[in-house]
Amino acid sequence: MQTNNWEKNRLHYHYTYDVKNSFGMVFEYEDNTDRQNLNGQWNHLLARSNNVTSQANLYLKSQLGIAMKGKRYASNAEFGVAGDWETRKFFTSYAATGRYANGIDNGSFHQKVRVGIAPYVAGYGEFHTWLMLQLEQHPESFNDDEKVILTPLVRLFKGDYLVELGINNNGGPLLNWIARF
């Protein structure tokens, strides 16, 4: 999985151990601060609600690793909760994340909400399209323009490949892709 946006470029390799746990390695590079993070990640499914026409999930996400900024190194920790609810036509998700790297930052928090709609309902194996709106809040950001970011995006997927393309209200691009093996 790779995510690229106004804030960071992120490469993520993820292994699903079982239905409740997945483990991964994450490498991030943050353009604005010239900071790099190399973390191990553990995602845990806290709760899932399966219904005939919908599914809802609640996850606990945690990362531990090292942060590098210039010649400085520090231990890095990230913890968050994420939830989503989706049908074949509608999608909504929320994620809140806090992080702390001793000596590099004093801790920060951000949250993100997404809503989406499928303009058409595609069958299994067909080409799927979702139109989404992502709203992020970064209260500790020094730049006022980056405290709240709105990103309209399109999610496209077929088979084991998914891509998301968007541009935020500051003109910053978003490019995410996932390949499933």
Add this chain to the structure above:
Amino acid sequence: MKYFHVILIMVSVSLPNVWSNSVETSKYGGTITVHVKGMVCDFCARGLEKVFKSEKAVSKIFVDLDESIVSIRKKPEKILTDKRIKELILKNGYSVEKITRSGAKSESKT
């Protein structure tokens, strides 16, 4: 007469198991339809397809998101129990609403 009653009870108790085994261990193919709850995302359901395809008793699998069903074509001579199907569905994070079987009887005539 006493022994007759004992035998009758034993036969009655074992009949459902005999019938159940005859379905599950049928040497013929047949289609198993699994009604799945929570299967709303194509991208997420890929894992379900992969798990069933790697199951030795499965010949083919069809996922229908519109009807929320997974149709499984079983290999002749192979066993695929409801218990195993439920395990595989749960392993992928979904829930089973019901399982129905068809086709084995008609194939037995050929």
